[in-house]
Amino acid sequence: xxxxxxxxxxxxxxxxxxxxxxxxxxxxxxxxxxxxxxxxxxxxxxxxxxxxxxxxxxxxxxxxxxxxxxxxxxxxxxxxxxxxxxxxxxxxxxxxxxxxxxxxxxxxxxxxxxxxxxxxxxxxxxxxxxxxxxxxxxxxxxxxxxxxxxxxxxxxxxxxxxxxxxxxxxxxxxxxxxxxxxxxxxxxxxxxxxxxxxxxxxxxxxxxxxxxxxxxxxxxxxxxxxxxxxxxxxxxxxxxxxxxxxxxxxxxxxxxxxxxxxxxxxxxxxxxxxxxxxxxxxxxxxxxxxxxxxxxxxxxxxxxxxxxxxxxxxxxxxxxxxxxxxxxxxxxxxxxxxxxxxxxxxxxxxxxxxxxxxxxxxxxxxxxxxxxxxxxxxxxxxxxxxxxxxxxxxxxxxxxxxxxxxxxxxxxxxxxxxxxx
Amino acid sequence: xxxxxxxxxxxxxxxxxxxxxxxxxxxxxxxxxxxxxxxxxxxxxxxxxxxxxxxxxxxxxxxxxxxxxxxxxxxxxxxxxxxxxxxxxxxxxxxxxxxxxxxxxxxxxxxxxxxxxxxxxxxxxxxxxxxxxxxxxxxxxxxxxxxxxxxxxxxxxxxxxxxxxxxxxxxxxxxxxxxxxxxxxxxxxxxxxxxxxxxxxxxxxxxxxxxxxxxxxxx
Numbered sequence: 001x002x003x004x005x006x007x008x009x010x011x012x013x014x015x016x017x018x019x020x021x022x023x024x025x026x027x028x029x030x031x032x033x034x035x036x037x038x039x040x041x042x043x044x045x046x047x048x049x050x051x052x053x054x055x056x057x058x059x060x061x062x063x064x065x066x067x068x069x070x071x072x073x074x075x076x077x078x079x080x081x082x083x084x085x086x087x088x089x090x091x092x093x094x095x096x097x098x099x100x101x102x103x104x105x106x107x108x109x110x111x112x113x114x115x116x117x118x119x120x121x122x123x124x125x126x127x128x129x130x131x132x133x134x135x136x137x138x139x140x141x142x143x144x145x146x147x148x149x150x151x152x153x154x155x156x157x158x159x160x161x162x163x164x165x166x167x168x169x170x171x172x173x174x175x176x177x178x179x180x181x182x183x184x185x186x187x188x189x190x191x192x193x194x195x196x197x198x199x200x201x202x203x204x205x206x207x208x209x210x211x212x213x214x215x216x217x218x219x220x221x222x223x224x225x226x227x228x229x230x231x232x233x234x235x236x237x238x239x240x241x242x243x244x245x246x247x248x249x250x251x252x253x254x255x256x257x258x259x260x261x262x263x264x265x266x267x268x269x270x271x272x273x274x275x276x277x278x279x280x281x282x283x284x285x286x287x288x289x290x291x292x293x294x295x296x297x298x299x300x301x302x303x304x305x306x307x308x309x310x311x312x313x314x315x316x317x318x319x320x321x322x323x324x325x326x327x328x329x330x331x332x333x334x335x336x337x338x339x340x341x342x343x344x345x346x347x348x349x350x351x352x353x354x355x356x357x358x359x360x361x362x363x364x365x366x367x368x369x370x371x372x373x374x375x376x377x378x379x380x381x382x383x384x385x386x387x388x389x390x391x392x393x394x395x396x397x398x399x400x401x402x403x404x405x406x407x408x409x410x411x412x413x414x415x416x417x418x419x420x421x
Numbered sequence: 422x423x424x425x426x427x428x429x430x431x432x433x434x435x436x437x438x439x440x441x442x443x444x445x446x447x448x449x450x451x452x453x454x455x456x457x458x459x460x461x462x463x464x465x466x467x468x469x470x471x472x473x474x475x476x477x478x479x480x481x482x483x484x485x486x487x488x489x490x491x492x493x494x495x496x497x498x499x500x501x502x503x504x505x506x507x508x509x510x511x512x513x514x515x516x517x518x519x520x521x522x523x524x525x526x527x528x529x530x531x532x533x534x535x536x537x538x539x540x541x542x543x544x545x546x547x548x549x550x551x552x553x554x555x556x557x558x559x560x561x562x563x564x565x566x567x568x569x570x571x572x573x574x575x576x577x578x579x580x581x582x583x584x585x586x587x588x589x590x591x592x593x594x595x596x597x598x599x600x601x602x603x604x605x606x607x608x609x610x611x612x613x614x615x616x617x618x619x620x621x622x623x624x625x626x627x628x629x630x631x632x633x634x635x636x637x638x639x640x
Contacts (some may be wrong), residue, residue, distance in 0.1 A: 163623045210542035288598075
């Protein structure tokens with residue numbers, strides 16, 4: 001991914017302060033146009049006329065008033081959309097589950113459109129019996145349902161040198177959390193039978209990048225899945241239809257999509273994706289390799305630059321937290337740039353290596369604030385601030401930026417991505 | 422490998438080998454077909470650091486130059502310097518510890534196999550797995566030559582594989598976060614008066630690189 005060009009444009013939001021002193025922000029930069037004819041005491045058209053019947057929306061899509069809820073790209077990041085990324089609109093979502101159509105995308109050679117009838121998964125190498133499975137055969141194995149977050153190791157990678165992108169969609173939107181249905185990888189490896197001396201597996205995609213990564217056998221036998229469903233329905237093509245690898249808590253690049261091959265071996269492959277990429281260059285010019293685990297991280301999704309505060313008074317801070325080392329046990333929030341912290345309320349389910357949703361409600365007087373959140377996981381890891389991370393890692397490592405984010409909430413409700421010192 | 426990772430691996434590998442060999446491994450379910458040697462051969466394209474998996478064949482820097490100019494240079498630049506925003510493949514030596522590190526095959530990559538395996542599976546971009554084995558050896562030899570890793574007369578094959586010495590071969594070490602970042606595990610993180618006065622030191626708007634919201638503006 002390249003550095004930003006010197007010219008660009010902002011996603012500046014304009015605010016209209018209404019007669020009642022209410023700050024109204026439209027996602028489009030204009031105030032939301034309302035229509036008193038549809039409001040009491042009048043009876044709107046939708047109360048008087050028939051709407052679409054059943055079946056008109058054979059596969060339902062969101063309301064036409066939610067068109068701003070989309071994945072977005074940063075065109076200057078990459079040379080071509082086939083090898084690029086689109087970001088999850090975190091600021092438009094709540095709870096812990098990401099809707100399938102909004103899960104961020106990262107492809108290296110575009111989306112493979114695989115006919116499920118021709119799908120094959122091969123397992124070979126240091127196994128007793130090399131096997132090949134059809135999709136129907138994969139579906140015959142006993143199933144597991146698991147909710148996991150998936151974060152790209154490069155999430156927040158543009159922010160190492162300072163605040164760059166104005167919106168959590170761009171700073172933190174390479175994460176999603178869905179429920180997977182599939183076969184434990186352990187089950188498939190047992191079916192093929194591991195030879196003694198087997199220590200690693202290589203997973204390979206069936207797209208035109210044939211993405212390949214080495215995974216220690218220990219992880220493969222622990223909690224990896226071959227998933228074919230997300231949130232109940234078959235995987236979306238963007239997410240690896242018809243089957244992908246799930247490597248809980250570890251960097252997204254290893255979750256090979258369009259999975260076609262698993263090879264068992266006795267040493268790692270050191271593929272391009274674990275050498276040229278997904279290695280973390282330190283200040284002294286040496287690089288960390290095999291930095292698989294995604295450390296604890298959190299982000300306030302609202303208010304945030306794309307989701308400004310709409311009024312003074314009771315204000316709900318909403319955010320997401322996750323950790324690749326296990327469960328998130330606590331999230332703290334600061335309103336003053338990290339001087340004083342208070343513990344937020346986690347609401348909804350808390351699963352191992354999954355997103356949790358946190359809230360902090362407070363009475364906003366309209367003064368400027370510096371909002372932060374920090375996640376703490378069950379191993380006692382506390383999400384660090386950015387300067388503490390930089391002290392150890394410098395600013396060249398691209399990957400694994402899990403530093404605490406600061407949002408500057410201004411009196412008019414606008415929010416900006418800032419760095420504090 | 423970091424101590425923790427190797428510890429986990431040791432424990433789980435023990436489990437793994439028991440799993441693999443023990444008589445109480447879960448019963449096989451008998452699902453799936455035996456993969457034939459022919460089926461495997463068609464997909465088995467990975468190459469390991471020691472050259473295992475490299476196909477028969479050979480190619481010279483000279484032959485590689487021609488292939489590179491017609492199949493690669495349009496994106497990666499005649500000298501590997503990159504045309505536009507496509508990845509740069511050469512130069513950048515001595516920049517890794519600088520403020521502007523340039524990661525290329527010559528400056529950063531640690532192994533020949535990573536390059537060979539990658540070009541074999543993914544390049545040319547948009548026409549993957551189109552080069553034959555001799556072309557593959559040749560174009561890889563040429564990318565090495567662009568990085569001054571082999572001389573103009575070099576011929577790459579399984580036999581000469583070991584002769585290739587990558588300049589940054591010792592540039593990597595295993596994940597050590599559990600030790601070097603131990604301070605991030607903290608049983609009692611500070612709650613009150615954790616720092617002095619806070620000032621804003623940088624603003625995204627001053628940088629001004631966030632894409633304009635065309636999608637929503639159109640409504």
